[in-house]
Amino acid sequence: MKWAKWITVAMLPLLTACGARDSKWDQPIDTPTGEQVAFGLTHAVVILDEPLDRAVVMQVTKSLDVRQSSYSIGKNVARAAVSADEQQLYVLAKGVQPRRRPQDERPSLTVIEGDVSPRSVARYELSDPLGGLSVDPLGDWVVVYDAGGVVVNPNELILVNVSEPKRKPINKTIRSFGGRPTRFTYTTPLTVPSGEARRFLIVETERDVTLIDLSDPEGPEVTVPLPQQSASKPGRPAQVVFTDGDPDDPSDAKIAIRLDSDSDLVMVELGEPFDSGRAFKASVNVSDAGGVPSALDFVQTDGGLRLAALIPTASQAVLIDPRTGVRESIALPGSYTHLARVTDDVVERPDDGDVALLWGGSKQSGIAYWSLGTTTGKPYRSVERYDVGIDVGAVKSVPGASFGHRKILQSTAATEFFVLDLNARTSFPMLTEAAGFDLTVAPDGRRAWALLPQGQQFARVDLDTLHPVSVHVERPVDAIFDIERLDGGRAAVALHEQGALGATVLDAVNPDGAVTRFHAGILLGGL
């Protein structure tokens, strides 16, 4: 029966050829409404392609062509965040939940670097499927939190030292008195009485604040109980600020905590320890601000370090001496609710104090400059009000040294925004066609982009000349990113969340609607 054997051999390829195609071709283009799926890094735009468990990295060449690569990010993405220097994207994935088989993917944190040569820098396998992600502005740590499951330990944190990719994530449960983490603050290195300067992770819960020494994250943490607002209502932290104090004094690093709807201010001093085995001792003091503060920061004044707090209900600010607790009130020309130190951004600085910018959101139109030191030609601790005609809801800083003295004042309620020059104390109105523009500042600090989402027009504002250029593209734009091209130039990438995701790419420095490149089907690339 030789012939039967040969027929079997001949039929074999036919039998094996009838397979179905790879399921990747049938995966939908899933762009969840309201969830950010595209992130700008220095040299790339990264798009999360969740149905295929991958991140698509787009780079732009001189000819405005796109170079794509993709990296696995794990299943069931919970959150993604960009590092402060915009070099890396952190993607938190819950993995297969519930896991039924040993080979089911575990929760993970993937770090993707969007440099000239993009790559997946690290993939940390995590023990639990957590849903929250907090990123250290200095780029050393990422904290994963917010557990979910049948039994939840909300105070369980996973600390990942992303500056040392080979180091294992650290599981840590912070001591709890009934609260759960709501916000994280990473300090700069603070000098302590014993040992080297160290950074702290300050964890705010609904009722207390925890300090984790990042030089010894597995060591015991310090829990700071907050004063009760009433017998049944614990104090709830609203803001945390810190200072290293006098650089020559290792025992004056301080952390101040503003409470929600409470006039009490909690001051934590990292002073001399009683126990020689410890590096510091946290001492807690409570000061009364004289009203419910809305913003807080440590400032340098001509009288020394002070804790500044804005009391909008009284249209005043208070300066509290952290050593003595002595409070000094300063009348403000309005109910300002927000405060930002801009000392490093201005040329004309007081000799021995900070400069702060004040704005009031919907409660107070315009801005005010608050000079906290002695300045030639300026009144002592002067507050100068500037009415720019809008309620300033947000102040965007401009990165880099070139135009750091410029700020963008944004209000969602008005059809204009302002470019503020801190040096000249002038503001330049930029009129828009409609309210609701998204304003972004290029990472190189030379341009701002104004986009009305789902519109076909956007504008670039040169932060040097303040010359706006409007660009009309042929498809509605959902987001715009200003990235460095592979040849060193700059490119603007306007994303269109239609179909398989399209992008219009143009030169960012000299944008011209007639010199663009349209790329269709970004999410079909690399399949």
Add this chain to the structure above:
Amino acid sequence: MLPRYLLALSALLACMGVAEDAVASGPRAGELPTPSPTEPATDSSSTRPLLFGGDEVVHTQVALGRRYDFVTHDGYDPYSNDNVLGQFTVQAKHVLLAGGPWSLAVTAGWDFGGSDSTVRGQATELSMYRLSAGGEARYHLLPWAFAFGRVAPGLLSVSTTLNSGSAGVELQDQAYGFSLDSTLGLQVALFGRRGASERGVRLWGVVEGGYSLASKQEVRLSPVDDAGPERVAEQRLPDVAVGGATLQASLALTF
């Protein structure tokens, strides 16, 4: 996988060769007699019914059929939910040489077909044309049936389209390549079962299977006639090669 098919093909041809040694009574090796259509037909059934040494009627054949290629190349996935590429096939054959149970024909074929699918919700389509020419060796088993092996190189044209939701237009590409069909088949007379050496129109059923090699072609899709947004960049999809195991059935007329 390919060498296995070729091995099977060569082995089957070798088997035929053995059969030929066993039954050949016609010309010596290397001597294929000139066909003589004017010679009277012999009653093959009474003597050696499987052989027509020197009596093969030169005939021309046209066939129309359906062909299925089982394309396993990953590049075909965007255009089909399975591996099947259905085509219509038109073939013409003409016997040049005949001797004993063997004859040799030249063939020309035109296959056209396609498939459609979606890629992540975007409609796609692939259409192909194949123009081939080659040779066919036949071994006559019965007056009304013969087995054959066919080898036919060809030119391929593959067109692909993607209905791009983001561009709002259809993107297209067309590429040319080469193919090589290697098949074995069986042809059976369905109507007019007279002696194979008799003249006249006959209807045949043909089945054949084998392997079709096809060159890999790049897919660079772009809008047609400047439709859609200005300066649309090429959309790349994976390179595609529409080769694979092939199976076809057709009806043929000989005359």
